[in-house]
Amino acid sequence: MKQLVVMKFGGTSVGSAERIKDVAAIVHEASEKYRVAVVVSAMSGVTDMLVRAAESAESKNKAAYQRAIEEIRSKHHEAIEALGLSLDESQALISTIEQQLVDLSDWLEGVYMLRELTPKARDLITSFGERLSIHLVAAALKNTNTFSKAVSAASCIVTDESFGDAQPNLAASKTHSEAILRPLIEEGIVPVITGFLGATPKGIISTLGRGGSDYSATIVGYCLDADEVWIWTDVTGVMTADPRIIPGARTIDALSYDEAAELSYFGAKVLHPLTMVPAALKHIPIVIKNTMDSAAPGTRITKKVAIDPRGVKAITSMKGLSLITVQGRVMTGVPGFAARVFGALAAAKISVMFISQASSQYNISLVVRHADGSRANQALRETFQHELTVHNIEMVKLQEELAIIAVVGEGMHGHPGVADNTFSSLGAGDINIIAIAQGSSERNISLVIHETDVPKAVQHIHDVFKLERSTV
Ligand code: ADP
Ligand code: ASP
Ligand code: MG
Numbered sequence: 436m437k438q439l440v441v442m443k444f445g446g447t448s449v450g451s452a453e454r455i456k457d458v459a460a461i462v463h464e465a466s467e468k469y470r471v472a473v474v475v476s477a478m479s480g481v482t483d484m485l486v487r488a489a490e491s492a493e494s495k496n497k498a499a500y501q502r503a504i505e506e507i508r509s510k511h512h513e514a515i516e517a518l519g520l521s522l523d524e525s526q527a528l529i530s531t532i533e534q535q536l537v538d539l540s541d542w543l544e545g546v547y548m549l550r551e552l553t554p555k556a557r558d559l560i561t562s563f564g565e566r567l568s569i570h571l572v573a574a575a576l577k578n579t580n581t582f583s584k585a586v587s588a589a590s591c592i593v594t595d596e597s598f599g600d601a602q603p604n605l606a607a608s609k610t611h612s613e614a615i616l617r618p619l620i621e622e623g624i625v626p627v628i629t630g631f632l633g634a635t636p637k638g639i640i641s642t643l644g645r646g647g648s649d650y651s652a653t654i655v656g657y658c659l660d661a662d663e664v665w666i667w668t669d670v671t672g673v674m675t676a677d678p679r680i681i682p683g684a685r686t687i688d689a690l691s692y693d694e695a696a697e698l699s700y701f702g703a704k705v706l707h708p709l710t711m712v713p714a715a716l717k718h719i720p721i722v723i724k725n726t727m728d729s730a731a732p733g734t735r736i737t738k739k740v741a742i743d744p745r746g747v748k749a750i751t752s753m754k755g756l757s758l759i760t761v762q763g764r765v766m767t768g769v770p771g772f773a774a775r776v777f778g779a780l781a782a783a784k785i786s787v788m789f790i791s792q793a794s795s796q797y798n799i800s801l802v803v804r805h806a807d808g809s810r811a812n813q814a815l816r817e818t819f820q821h822e823l824t825v826h827n828i829e830m831v832k833l834q835e836e837l838a839i840i841a842v843v844g845e846g847m848h849g850h851p852g853v854a855d856n857t858f859s860s861l862g863a864g865d866i867n868i869i870a871i872a873q874g875s876s877e878r879n880i881s882l883v884i885h886e887t888d889v890p891k892a893v894q895h896i897h898d899v900f901k902l903e904r905s906t907v
Contacts, residue, residue, distance in 0.1 A: 438470070438662040439469065439471075439472070439661045440465065440469045440470070440472075440661060440663050441471075441472045441473075441474060441652050441653075441659065441661045441664045442461075442471060442474070443474040443476075443648055443649060443651070443666045444458050444473065444572070445648065445666075445667065445668045446477060446479035446482070447479045447668070447726075449572060450478050450480075451517075452515075452517030453517070455514065455518065456575055457726055457727070458572060459575035459579045459581070461726065461729055462579075462625060463576065463579040466625060470620050471625050472616060472620060472626050472628065472661070473625055473626065474655055475568050475572050475629070476565060476568065476648040477563075477564020477567070478510060481507055481510065481563075481567070481568070482564045482645070484503045485561045485563055486557075486561055488500040488560065489543065489557055492544070492546040492552070493552035494550075495547065500547065501540075504539065504543070507536070507563075508532070508536055511532050511571065512532070514571055515529060515574075518571065518574065520574055520575075524574055524577070528570055528571070532567055532570065535563060535566055538563075539563045542556065554599045558601075558632070558641050558642045559640045561642055562642055564631075565629035565631050565632060566629055566632075568629075569587070572627045573627040576625060576627065581625055582622075582625065583624060583625040583626070586615065586616065586626045586628045586629070587628075588628050588632050588634075588651060588655075589633065589640055590634075591611040591612040591658070592612075592633030592634070592651065592655075593607035593611060593633060593634065594633040594641045594643070596635050596641065597641075598641050598642070600644045601633060601635075601641035601642060601644075602643075603633060603643075603713075604636075605654070605657055605658070605716075608633070609657070609658040613658070620659070629651075630647065630649075630651040630652065631643060631647045633651075643707070643709075644707065647707050648707075649666055649706050649710040650710050650712075650713075652666060652710070653710050653711070653712070653721065656714060656717075657714070657717055657719070661719055663720050664714060664722070665724055666706070666710075666723050666724070667724050667725070668725065670686075670705060670725060671686045671725040671731045672723040672732075673686070673695065673698065673706070673723055673734040673736075673749065674686050676749060676897050677703070677751070677752065680752065680890050680893050680894075684897070684903070685904075685905060687734050687748055688735065688905075689735050689737070690740060691736070691739060691845055692714065692715040692738060693876070693878060694740075694749075695710075696708060696709075697841065697876075697878050697879050698749055698751050701753055701843070701879070702839070702841070703749070703751045705723065711736065714736070715738065720735055721737075742846040743844055743846050744846065744907060745844070746846040746847045746852065746900075747844040747846070747847065747896075747900045748843060748845075749844070750840060750841065750842050750843070750893050750897055751840070751843065752838055752839070752840050752841075752892075754889060755804065755805045755838075755886070756788070756802050756803070756805060756839060757802070757803055757804070757811070757833060757834065758802050758833075758870060758883055759800065759802075759808070759811050759812055759831065759832065760799070760831070760832045760834075761799050761800075761830075761831050762798035762828070762830050762831075763829040764797070772799075775819075776815065776818075778818075779815055779817070780801070780814060783807075783811065785811050785814070786803070786804075788802045788839065789802035789872055789883065790872060791872040800883075802870075809833070812831060812833040816831050819831065834869070836885065837883050837884065837885060837886060838884055838888075839883055840881065840884060840893060840896070841879045841880070841881040841882075842857050842879060842880045842896060843878060843879045845878055847877055849877075853880065856900065857880055857896055860895040860896050860898070860899035861882070861884075861892055861895060864892065864895040866888045866891060866892050867888070868883070869882075
């Protein structure tokens with residue numbers, strides 16, 4: 436039997452009629468060799484438009500959200516016109532899109548009337564991008580004589596109710612996917628499935644978080660026991676650094692699931708951080724490929740890969756962060772202090788992205804997103820109000836406009852030169868390191884620096900490890 440490959444196409448890859456035709460050609464060619472299931476994102480920019488429309492409706496700006504609907508309508512109409520379909524097919528497609536837009540408009544009207552945008556309503560509204568794009572991709576595929584069917588993941592991916600950041604129930608999703616997707620595939624029909632969304636057991640639409648279509652692809656891969664998951668995007672694979680920051684960044688041939696997870700967690704936007712989880716559970720290789728350079732081999736992500744002798748494979752950066760430092764003598768040897776710090780933040784529903792504690796235990800530093808900074812500061816001040824009054828805690832300090840840089844590679848384990856080289860390269864560039872942490876996995880070293888230092892810092896570290904070269 437032919438191997439089963441799940442192929443996911445991101446927003447840029449389905450961003451125009453031209454791109455969609457390329458996608459159809461890629462899938463058509465692959466379908467001659469493999470059994471294929473396709474997962475697609477919204478056309479590029481559409482999810483952002485939907486977020487803005489939802490927020491405009493909530494703030495009673497009817498003109499703004501209506502403009503957004505118009506923009507979305509013309510983007511899809513323009514693409515449909517340029518897809519080169521027959522008149523009947525074009526008309527059928529336009530009427531499908533119009534039905535969806537009426538539905539979207541009703542939901543926005545509801546938010547407008549209530550003046551309230553609940554997480555549930557936000558997910559429902561933002562899910563429309565993928566619910567529209569699947570129809571264009573399915574039609575383009577039919578045009579290449581490939582049987583295809585647009586499928587909403589609401590019928591096959593079951594999630595919990597954490598709207599905006601929903602997590603799949605893999606067992607239930609497998610049951611539904613086997614029932615809905617398997618028969619299509621066995622009949623030679625390529626299902627074109629919405630990325631990004633699923634539905635709760637009650638059938639309410641949920642989303643997996645921004646950039647979540649990558650995650651959808653491996654969830655579908657898990658559910659169908661796929662042989663491989665291919666993630667098609669606008670770069671030739673996972674690179675040694677963000678190519679927008681380092682033009683000389685190089686595509687990495689092979690990464691482990693753990694390395695890829697670490698890179699995406701610390702800001703490599705090319706993959707949603709949870710993408711590796713379902714694939715790792717079943718050892719399904721993930722391949723990252725470029726829609727505009729389909730012959731390039733891309734990056735292969737598997738359980739075990741050869742260690743790079745440099746100890747480092749890539750550097751990532753994440754901006755828009757705040758650092759909170761709690762400092763004072765009460766911490767010295769007092770059990771339960773850290774628990775109170777984390778308890779206070781957990782109660783305020785703030786997630787901590789980075790922790791660093793000096794060995795003297797004189798201070799503890801935490802990084803949170805900028806949007807959570809003031810609330811985190813407030814929560815800690817309230818928790819330690821007494822200690823601050825009696826000066827057992829000297830200060831709770833908030834620093835903003837910071838970034839985390841992460842240096843990642845399995846080979847770092849037992850490779851003391853990595854830390855040395857990283858720090859000395861930053862020193863040579865006169866870049867001030869505000870805090871340091873090393874993951875216990877010894878797969879990354881992360882540093883907090885000023886946001887404005889990011890390009891220079893990434894370039895210096897990239898240079899010191901000679902990452903632009905494929906071998907050393
Ligand atoms: P898609 O729409 O296909 O999901 P994304 O925009 O989400 O694509 O992710 C691809 C982008 O990720 C690239 O265009 C690139 O700018 C960015 N990126 C950031 N860091 C990296 C990295 N280390 N390797 C590759 N791409 C990266
Ligand atoms: N369309 C969604 C987003 O823009 C999901 C994705 O593209 O992966 O976040
Ligand atoms: Mg993406």
